[in-house]
Amino acid sequence: MRIGLDLDNTLADYRLPLERMCAAYGVSLPQSDPKVALREELRARGEEGEWTKLQGELYGPLMSEAKPFPGAEDTLLHWLSSGCEIFVVSHRTRHPIAGKKHDLHAHARSWIMESGLAVTGVFLEESKACKIARIDSLHCRVFVDDLPDILEHPDFPEVTRKILFDPGSSHRVAGGAESAATWMQIKQLVRV
Ligand SMILES: [Mg+2]
Structure with missing residues (x-):
């Protein structure tokens, strides 16, 4: 099969690296999905481009922190x-x-x-x-x-x-x- x-x-x-990113951007740690919280916060600040760049880091070098x-x-x-x-x-x-x-x-x-x-x-x-x-x-x-x-x-x-x-x-x-x-x-x- x-x-x-x-x-x-x-x-x-990716919870660990995302929680670290949330802290770095001053986004309070959510109970639920930190990715959604971070994305929504950056969008609300008009920093959608920053979120796009962060994803390249997350699925790149920061992936080593994922479990x-x-x-x-x-x-x-x-x-x-x-x-x-x-x-x-x-x-x-x-x-x-x-x-x-x-x-x-x-x-x-x-x-x-x-x-x-x-x-x-x-x-x-x-x-x-x-x-x-x-x-x-x-x-x-x-x-x-x-x-x-x-x-x-x-x-x-x-x-x-x-x-x-x-x-x-x-x-x-x-x-x-x-x-x-x-x-x-x-x-x-x-x-x-
Ligand atoms: Mg998937």
């Missing part, structure tokens, strides 16, 4: 030892849209290596359409993503089971997707 996984905010939890979500490591090991193949399929441009020209693909690959997450292969795709085409060509039996946009996309393969990773339980589930707030729940949903 082939399992496909998104990377950012599905495997990689796998609790339970992800165990779940991947369990799947792999049960004979599953696990593919990371991520939509990531090679370089940030603004700011320093970091190699975002290299940062993603090193993070996966250093996190010790057990995966069979990694595909970093330049566009959402390429990501969906990859999920299709890999014939993933199931795909886990934190973005409803991907799972609800009209070209998303019909045969692939959709699981929305929604730690803040903030999305409505549509397009036949199931929802999980933790990696423990994902493990329970995907029995191998």
